Amino acid sequence: MRAVERNESVIWRRRAPKAELVRFAGWFALATLTVFCFQVMTRDTVWSFLLDAHIQAADLGSRMFPPNWGYIDKLWWPLWETLNIATLGTFLAILFGVPVAFLAARNTTPSTTFVRPVAMFFIVASRSINSIIWALVLVSIIGPGALAGIIAIALRSIGFIGKLLYEAIEEIDTAQVEAIRATGASRAQVLVYGIWPQVRPAFAGISVFRWDINIRESTVLGLVGGGGIGLQLQASLNVLAWPQVTLIFLVILLTVVISEWVSAKVRHAYI
């Protein structure tokens, strides 16, 4: 009952009065909850510590600057290792993630009752665990080093690539697939001619996007022994060598900016 007649003229409201009241109650409850949560959150905060936070920050800042530029000589190799961990990990993830995506997509899976749930389980399992946790587990299994990092990156990325790619596969135009089927093509040929050309741009976008994320993630894997620049970061933090930490931050920042630029270029080229 949206339109209301009053004094012989028709008044239109977006919602009926009752719905309006319910909505108001909802927003009010949300605001109350927010206030309550803030109180719980700050119960143990010692406000006097917060008062001189800006002094502490300035103090840390002064110890971090200027960056220790000479330290760069010790960073080239770990940086190279970090890039390799990210790239090889991404390749490995593509190798396994693409088949998993085709097994999970409703329109390409051989069986929706058996194969699809299994593929979905792999995707969810892979996605639910962060790379750094995977690295922790792997370091204790296969020992510290770049290999553990590569596999950790791959295990986390399989789910990411699998999920985004299978969603892209499910959204393809079925008419093009039908046309290829109608020529008498085999299932494998339908995949290559009818489906793959349609998902290739999505595949390129997803892969470089994940590579881009993996570069950022591989910078911290060293903290748990997964190899790469994170090892230097941890060593510098342990001895409170703040100017070295600053330089590592700058190097990571620059690497991420460059990888971001590369992935934007690749995505643009494939549309």
Added chain:
Amino acid sequence: MSSHGTTLRLRALSKRYRTGDLALDRVDLDVPAGQVMALIGPSGAGKSTLIRCVNRLVEPTSGSIVLGSTDITGLTPRGLRRARQRMGMIFQEYALVERLTVMENVLSGQLGSVGFWRSYFRRFPEATVRQAFAMLERVGLSDHIDKRADALSGGQRQRVGIARALVQNPEILLVDEPTASLDPKTSRQIMRLVCELCAEHGLAAVINIHDVQLAQLFVQRIVGLRAGRVVFDGPPGELNADVLTEIYGEEDWTASLGGKQAASSAQAALEVEEERLAGLT
């Protein structure tokens, strides 16, 4: 191929969709070799379903489909693929693989007779490639061979679709609303091209079409479908207001009947259209 004998024979063909809709109700139909036949009828009459049952993109519920001497309904997957090679299909929205080139789209018509790795690396047999070039020249697309399909206009795309179907060397063409997305002039050109190619290669064709006038101009036989049943089957000249009412329901049909008068007024309309286009350029 001889012009005698029957290319396609449908017997008591029925299709009931899982939703319960009966799309085809015991259809009997014979298409002789070399005959171009138009299938008309309102939306939802089962025209598309009929065509798709023939190459089993849609699985028929009961009845039989015989192509030449092959019973299509009882085939193994491998046998079905071989049978599909013998039927070229042309689609309403062209159904080209948009991101492949014109040449790749045309060559895809031969996928059924080329192994997986050869097709993956685009190493098609020389004879097939030569045929594809010839076909592209025949449909007037020699200048667009390496363009991506999505860079073409509607009429050009449909020509690629036609070339893809003909590269299969089929015995019959299954044509689903070939002109529904095209302007009146291009529609005529496409219909003319399809019918000419059928004549050149001695092909039979089943053409689903909404435009009754266009069908009358080009085909030898018209079959009217209503609610999954054949309600008219005869030469274009026998189509009259009563028959159209039988197929589509009550309406004033005088303007859309292909008598001499109607045909000439359609011609006049086309000329006006051409003048308008000329004025625009």
